Amino acid sequence: MYPAFVNPRASLAILAGKAAGTASRLLGRGGGTAIAGVVALGVDQGLVRTLSRQAAAGAIAVTGTNGKTTTSLMLNRVAAAAGLRPLHNRSGSNMMRGVAAMLVDEASISGSIADAARRLAILEVDEATLPEITREVRPRVIVFTNLFRDQLDRYGEVDTVARSWRSALRGQGTGDRGQPQEEPPTIVLNADDPAVAHLGRGYGGPVLYYGVEDASAGGDVVEHASDFRTCLECGADLAYSVTFYGHVGHWRCASCGNARPSADVRLTRVTARGDATEMAVATAGGELDILLPLTGLYNAYNALAAVAGATALGLPSEAIVSALAEFSAAFGRQERFQLDGRDVQVLLGKNPTGLNQVLRAVAARPGRKRLLFFLNDGIADGRDISWIWDTDYEVVQPQTEWALAAGTRAEDLALRLKYAGFGEYVEIERDAATALRRAIEATPAGETLYVLPTYTAMLEVREIIAKRAGEGHFWEGA
Amino acid sequence: MSAPTLRVVHLYPRLMNIYGDRGNIMCLRHRCEARGIGFELTELGIGDRFDSAAADLIFAGGAQDREQRNVVEDLLATKADAVREAVEAAVVLLAVCGAYQLFGRFYREATGMELPGVGIFDLHTEHPGEKAKRLIGNIVAELVGPLPSSGQGGHPPITIVGFENHGGRTYLAPGVRPLAKVRSGHGNNGRDGAEGAVYRNAYGTYIHGSLLPKNPAFADHLIGLALRRRYGDVELARIDNRAEELAHRAALRLRP
Numbered sequence: 110m111y112p113a114f115v116n117p118r119a120s121l122a123i124l125a126g127k128a129a130g131t132a133s134r135l136l137g138r139g140g141g142t143a144i145a146g147v148v149a150l151g152v153d154q155g156l157v158r159t160l161s162r163q164a165a166a167g168a169i170a171v172t173g174t175n176g177k178t179t180t181s182l183m184l185n186r187v188a189a190a191a192g193l194r195p196l197h198n199r200s201g202s203n204m205m206r207g208v209a210a211m212l213v214d215e216a217s218i219s220g221s222i223a224d225a226a227r228r229l230a231i232l233e234v235d236e237a238t239l240p241e242i243t244r245e246v247r248p249r250v251i252v253f254t255n256l257f258r259d260q261l262d263r264y265g266e267v268d269t270v271a272r273s274w275r276s277a278l279r280g281q282g283t284g285d286r287g288q289p290q291e292e293p294p295t296i297v298l299n300a301d302d303p304a305v306a307h308l309g310r311g312y313g314g315p316v317l318y319y320g321v322e323d324a325s326a327g328g329d330v331v332e333h334a335s336d337f338r339t340c341l342e343c344g345a346d347l348a349y350s351v352t353f354y355g356h357v358g359h360w361r362c363a364s365c366g367n368a369r370p371s372a373d374v375r376l377t378r379v380t381a382r383g384d385a386t387e388m389a390v391a392t393a394g395g396e397l398d399i400l401l402p403l404t405g406l407y408n409a410y411n412a413l414a415a416v417a418g419a420t421a422l423g424l425p426s427e428a429i430v431s432a433l434a435e436f437s438a439a440f441g442r443q444e445r446f447q448l449d450g451r452d453v454q455v456l457l458g459k460n461p462t463g464l465n466q467v468l469r470a471v472a473a474r475p476g477r478k479r480l481l482f483f484l485n486d487g488i489a490d491g492r493d494i495s496w497i498w499d500t501d502y503e504v505v506q507p508q509t510e511w512a513l514a515a516g517t518r519a520e521d522l523a524l525r526l527k528y529a530g531f532g533e534y535v536e537i538e539r540d541a542a543t544a545l546r547r548a549i550e551a552t553p554a555g556e557t558l559y560v561l562p563t564y565t566a567m568l569e570v571r572e573i574i575a576k577r578a579g580e581g582h583f584w585e586g587a
Numbered sequence: 588m589s590a591p592t593l594r595v596v597h598l599y600p601r602l603m604n605i606y607g608d609r610g611n612i613m614c615l616r617h618r619c620e621a622r623g624i625g626f627e628l629t630e631l632g633i634g635d636r637f638d639s640a641a642a643d644l645i646f647a648g649g650a651q652d653r654e655q656r657n658v659v660e661d662l663l664a665t666k667a668d669a670v671r672e673a674v675e676a677a678v679v680l681l682a683v684c685g686a687y688q689l690f691g692r693f694y695r696e697a698t699g700m701e702l703p704g705v706g707i708f709d710l711h712t713e714h715p716g717e718k719a720k721r722l723i724g725n726i727v728a729e730l731v732g733p734l735p736s737s738g739q740g741g742h743p744p745i746t747i748v749g750f751e752n753h754g755g756r757t758y759l760a761p762g763v764r765p766l767a768k769v770r771s772g773h774g775n776n777g778r779d780g781a782e783g784a785v786y787r788n789a790y791g792t793y794i795h796g797s798l799l800p801k802n803p804a805f806a807d808h809l810i811g812l813a814l815r816r817r818y819g820d821v822e823l824a825r826i827d828n829r830a831e832e833l834a835h836r837a838a839l840r841l842r843p
Contacts, residue, residue, distance in 0.1 A: 493750045495795050499607050
């Protein structure tokens with residue numbers, strides 16, 4: 110069906126990309142997985158299109174501010190359980206170059222993807238990259254998780270992201286040269302996030318909404334870190350009967366009647382069970398009982414988005430339930446390690462809403478807490494760290510036994526923690542390895558240490574832990 | 588006399604809060620309460636009226652364009668006159684980023700269209716068009732003027748540190764005093780080295796981060812001005828500034 114030899118330019122691009130990737134790995138530039146993509150795209154700009162479209166089962170894209178790495182890894186597991194072979198940019202490199210690097214890695218030098226008949230592309234996509242990915246890959250399904258302020262110095266305003274999503278969807282339903290395309294992608298939307306749900310209004314293709322129905326999982330206070338508190342149709346204030354986090358909840362505009370759409374995939378019951386979460390999910394195909402081995406409502410949302418995405422792809426319920434029951438965390442997202450007899454949990458928190466969710470999940474765990482916070486201001490973290498003032502560190506303070514501020518902006522973090530009641534003077538450690546050693550020493554054997562890093566700090570921490578635990582590097586895959 | 592109380596009015600906290608602006612309010616509260624000074628906070632949103640006699644210090648922060656459009660209409664309709672009245676009566680005002688622009692004379696969009704502002708500060712802001720780069724990065728500036736020890740009598744200048752992220756370029760009218768002189772970063776427009784503006788006890792600035800927590804000298808200056816206006820001579824006791832000074836000093840070393 111697919112020619113073994115796609116085109117000479119693609120072959121050359123793949124060859125160059127593979128060479129660059131190998132060189133980067135030999136030089137020990139671990140984690141720099143995207144370099145192969147940069148080089149390959151430099152040779153052939155159309156490479157992502159050429160390679161991704163070979164996957165016979167098509168593609169699903171996952172985008173949004175928080176949860177895209179975990180949601181796409183869940184989809185990966187479900188697809189594998191359904192007998193498909195995922196093409197997945199699982200290193201978290203989610204811009205064009207990261208997707209290209211993954212495809213280069215999976216392609217033969219002749220330009221073909223092996224076992225294409227069983228392939229499903231699962232693409233975690235950076236919010237700002239969605240228009241380009243949509244154009245090049247033409248996914249069958251696009252899953253949107255949520256939209257919040259994140260790295261304003263890189264993305265610009267939250268509204269800019271919303272606009273770019275709408276522009277990505279506007280062109281759908283037409284082919285490359287403007288002729289009608291057989292099927293525009295199904296968009297899978299979080300009904301509880303007014304900014305995401307808004308994408309469904311006027312969309313020309315199929316829309317599948319998912320949402321949390323179980324109001325006992327929420328509260329009645331709109332958190333400070335909320336970005337869409339006014340109606341996107343008329344500008345009036347939104348009213349909430351229940352809020353789950355940030356501006357996510359059961360919303361309604363009192364002025365124009367714009368309201369949360371009714372959900373097709375519904376979380377009807379959610380209960381914390383120690384290290385796991387029990388979920389009852391209603392779908393058109395029946396009720397699914399899922400025991401998810403992760404905690405925190407945000408992970409229930411991730412699983413719900415994955416169920417909705419898998420449903421849109423037509424994957425069987427048995428695969429969904431079994432894959433989610435055996436799920437283990439994506440790297441740095443509630444990932445657990447044993448280190449010197451301590452249970453070390455690494456929980457990425459890179460923006461106010463994401464970190465608020467993590468802090469609430471930590472606070473919900475029993476016992477006194479030992480916390481190692483990292484704040485870095487690298488490009489991938491966002492250079493502006495003012496978001497820590499929008500984050501509710503206060504929620505974990507009453508149970509904190511010990512805390513240390515680390516990272517390139519440790520001083521700012523220590524000041525924020527002072528304001529959160531952690532004491533006049535929170536200790537600071539700039540060196541990541543030393544900070545981790547001090548935190549392990551401060552944690553009694555058998556107890557849990559919670560490490561809460563920003564993105565680049567998470568990569569550092571994981572490297573240090575991987576070295577100490579003697580396990581493989583993450584970019585080699587688990 | 589009973590202990591003084593600082594009455595703070597926060598304008599549009601739900602709509603103008605984009606860059607950690609809550610930290611400024613937290614800082615004012617902390618620096619009062621640590622000294623036994625009372626702290627009262629009033630939050631005003633769309634439609635709420637502003638009583639110029641009920642505020643010692645007014646704060647307004649940054650917003651996204653969509654929210655800023657919602658705000659400007661309401662501000663001009665229900666609050667601008669009272670804010671001007673308060674500023675003329677020497678009430679302290681701190682306007683950061685979007686609010687700084689709103690309190691100028693006008694904002695000229697890239698299309699040439701001019702949106703009127705409140706006119707507290709004699710300045711205007713121009714958007715240079717979508718192609719022009721936003722002015723983004725860490726900023727260090729030296730306060731000029733109002734602080735008694737700032738660069739005068741052999742004292743080293745007082746620095747103010749934080750982060751800026753703005754598309755608009757702000758130009759002060761001749762004779763208007765900037766808040767600070769840029770040491771590294773962009774400031775008002777990236778060209779003339781000026782950052783922020785001062786009129787009476789009103790201060791406008793592009794610096795967030797949040798601004799006040801790691802600029803404790805400036806925070807105390809505002810608190811002192813506001814309290815002395817109502818209570819006469821008020822002495823601000825020394826409080827623990829170790830964490831604040833560490834954060835301030837670390838920010839002096841950051842790349843712009």
